[in-house]
Amino acid sequence: MSEPPPRAFSYEAPDRLFIPAPSRNPHLNAAAADADFHCLDFADMNPRSGSVIDDWLLRAYDGGRLLLSYGFLEYEELAVYDPIARTADLVCRPDIMQFDFEFVAVHYALLVDEADASFRVVGAQFWNGRVRAAIFSSRTGQWAPLPFLRAPEAWRMRGGMRAGRFAYWQSNTRLERYIYSEEIERFLVLDTTTMEWTLIQVPFHEKESYCVADMAEHGGLCLVASKDQVVQIWVRDNDGGWVIKKQISLLKQFGLLKRLRHDEWMKSVRILAVRDGCVYMEFWSIRKPNSHLLVLNWETMKLSVIANDTDDKYRGPAFPFFMTWAPPLLSPAEQQRLRLEGDRFERNDNTYVSK
Template identity: 30%
Template structure:
């Protein structure tokens, strides 16, 4: 009888819950984000929803991995301002990366939020330094210092240090802040010539504080204080002496100076033929050109580290013939092709290649792989200052979208970048 009735119908399974984006864990999302082509693409993806943004913000390890896999993102370069009101900017145009184009288009590289000079002076704003996406400028006509981020359009204005502290006509300024919180920062002013001076403006006190100049070892007798512009790396600012084989280093935590010796052949090397930087894993590194003539010159790479005896020194890492960087189709027998170093960022060296008197190109060299990449072809003009996109504060700090606020002489905006 049971066989006539057959078996009971199988019980119906409950419907499977649909998979949503929230079901993907942060670790898997980060692995997917590592496949994106550039930092502007990551910004666009992270700002698509709160889940994506949380995954990027909550992982410092992801930020380190992304930087290791992607070269520093150059967005263009600031030209030598000459007598113009603000330094002109030449953007990088990339049809293959629409997110990069969007970042450039949404940024304020015209520096429109920088105050105009109300006087008749044509000195305008002078470029000082670059750090963390900020451009530091000085206006000697109005005695103002500005730190401006063209991507976030965050602007900070500072008064010039008192003349009894800094009286040189060419002091140097650097902005210092933590990557985790760019709302707390300091501005450092260093005077090398005449009487050496060090002053720091802090957002906590809103005034300049003078620090004693303590240089260890002591300053050499008979040494004229003439240094090339400083380089900011890993909590230090380094200045190469123009005629001596050493680098002056300022620890930005202790505000103490020290000296780092260089190989003797680098004593009188020109500014455009020497750069300090760091490798991809953060080691202090230097690159120097022994001769800018591409026919006979060599690019030398040395890393600061301990030898087999535990003695720290500059150890030879690699060498590259300058002819490697020359486009033979552009080289001419009438003019010598020359090579200059424009920047050294996170294991990438940026070289200006000059063909004759007018034609110039900008290329990048990855020190780890030796790979070359042409960035600007026949449009680069030296001297210039390449501008690199830093990690946006919106992808680090867990803050709601900020509103612009004005406090005293400071205008702050930690909003997201244009992309």
């Protein structure tokens, strides 16, 4: 999703699509075509029944894996699924969390170590003015508690995302404005190296699309936001505040997007993720169901555009899915060609799943 879903949604939603990024490598195309992105093979191998929710739900994603859940509250089960290898790791629910009420449901973030395929799952919930959390490690097979964090009563959270060494949860306040009066956008950040929590208020309007990024060249934690088709990178100043480090007007820089805006009523830019110097975005229409997925390289100012040509009346937001591609599966000649080309877009094997 462009932002983590406020509520879990079914893996087999009929309007979900998988849109592979263009690639000149036939092996990548074959892997994308053969992968089980709708988790149908997984559901057949792991049938469940007798729960409040009779469906596996998509909860998080990272490093070529999908985090799925089944059941509700104290009956919840978790699984980390590799749609390419079609293998799954079942994870027990975190017993140290509270499962008394629907509105204190656990919101998860998935952290995959692409070096050895190990993973961690962070579960966090907000209740009674504080955040309670725990972290699961596939290496130990156990959950461990994390420190508590105080938060305003009006703050609400949604599903988690990964940004480098950070895991973060955006606010769900905008979708609950008729229940809670606060309209200040805050996001929760966990530094996974120090296991320290921070609740941060964004320096722009709460309606703007944004994501968290881990940029070493800008001191680590950064924000990438979109305002009126202008993409901005926000960094911390010496006093701990936020300043715009760099910004670019997409319509002025790229004539193609200006034409798309005029011809197809493209209006809003949703920031999806930032990885390896590239910003992943969705350019969507206010009148038509289709959209375009954008990949902007900040260093070279190269823009890749992937059309999401759907005819469905309802088109939900998109999220980027990064496949983990093992180098030994490539021939020596292919590995050398990729190194010489330096094509970051192809080398990272970026693909998209949209709902």
